[in-house]
Amino acid sequence: MKALVLAGGSGTRLRPITHTSAKQLVPVANKPVLFYGLEAIAEAGIHDVGIVVGETHAEIEAAVGDGSRFGLRVTYLRQEAPLGLAHAVLIARDYLGEDDFVMYLGDNFIVGGISDLVSSFEQDRPTARIMLTRVADPAQFGVAELDRNGRVVGLEEKPEVPKSDLALVGVFLFTAAAHEAVVELKPSWRGELEITDALQWLIDEGHRVEATVISGYWKDTGNVTDMLEANRLVLESVESRLDGEVDAASDLIGRVVVEEGASVTRSRIVGPVIVGAGTRVSNSYVGPFTSIGANCAIIDSEVEYSIILPKASISGARRIEASLIGHYAEVTPAPDTPKAHRLVLGDHSKVQISS
Known part of the structure; x- marks a missing residue:
């Protein structure tokens, strides 16, 4: 299994900090939030990591280097513009090959790591597994709809009328079938290739997409309030x-x-x-x-x-x-x-x- 880490976003919600710094390198307890994700990937037994970078590529590459400090082998993949999570999969096709992979959003902060999620995926072998958590305002996230057996039956990106309060956490696991999905996508109303559309394509084509609902701590550290809360949580320990x-x-x-x-x-x-x-x-x-x-x-x-x-x-x-x-x-x-x-x-x- 490989990992695909997304570190190419512009961080508009953290401006003016991100006018001069990559949002993934803003520190939580004096350590860049991106490093927590890389450590979680290494702890899960994954060693080959492709990091998708954009305008802040020089800063990300200087901070992470070749990945050896984390026990990783890092390859950098340039994304010329932030065209969506599924676009990141598209440009990583040659790097990922036919391997299973975990996609990890570099500005997400998850307590407890991803080792159990990776183990479960390798044992059950669905086409995809997603992480979900209940949120107060699901319209701000990708939202999943589950059937009575807990299987994913529908997904939508930032819906006006959410069908559930289950938001997508920034960790996804895929088999190589994901590549079939992303090449079929058209840009959404946001002008992006949405990972929710790729997952929905897999569901519509009869692939098994499963979900893990987490009760632990998760934050998308894209704004100041969430950065401070993640900082509080780490300092607690x-x-x-x-x-x-x-x-x-x-x-x-x-x-x-x-x-x-x-x-x-x-x-x-x-x-x-x-x-x-x-x-x-x-x-x-x-x-x-x-x-x-x-x-x-x-x-x-x-x-x-x-x-x-x-x-x-x-x-x-x-x-x-x-x-x-x-x-x-x-x-x-x-x-x-x-x-x-x-x-x-x-x-x-x-x-x-x-x-």
Whole structure:
């Protein structure tokens, strides 16, 4: 079995962060979300991975390399434009050959991995197996309809009137029959080749398409709210580690990681929190579920439930929460503005706020 990882999307819902960074490389607990998927693939015993890349191919390739750090052999497949999930299968035809494959969306975050799903697929041998989860707003997703026996009988992409609350999770398993389906497709109203249409074609042609409904945690980390929630979940399981320096005037409470080269002075940190390598926290409060990247500066400030990307600086900010701060962003005081702030700052941003 091979894996096909999709890392070519433009990440419009995470702008301005994704004006300069691939959405799949935005960190969750200081690790790019894409890496969690690659680790799950390796844990499932899959070693050959094709990564579909687009405009951000150079950044993805620099981060992942040849895949050896994950125990993988990576091949990069260029997609000239984001023309749909099924289009990614189409361009990967020569790479995938006649092998079974798992398709994994690179910006999806799934707790528990995919090992059980892969094992089940290899034992039962359906033509395709999909993962589903119940959602409050199914009209925002691909939606599946199941019969009374739990078999998939219909699929639709972002329907106006959903037939169920079962949304497609970004992991799909296929036999080589998938290639027959994608060549038959026409672009949808969105101008894309939809994977839901490919699955529906297989069903209409009499192929067996099965579903696994998961009750565990899944997020499409395409927006700030979901990124922060995924970050919270990972930090829930972090173990305390002190590799940097903490002075006697500081308090670390709960599970806190201070990485090598980081320093904490005259500050209070309430975990779970990660302080990245080379970061300086001084005279500040850092609250739960905060990830601070490498080489940041948090000075005379309060930060909670936030993701701060490498080389950002926050100085004199009375309160920042539920925020995503980009690379090299600078936050400094300004008079006569509110004392609580919610920020989404792109790389190299400069913002003045009231202390």
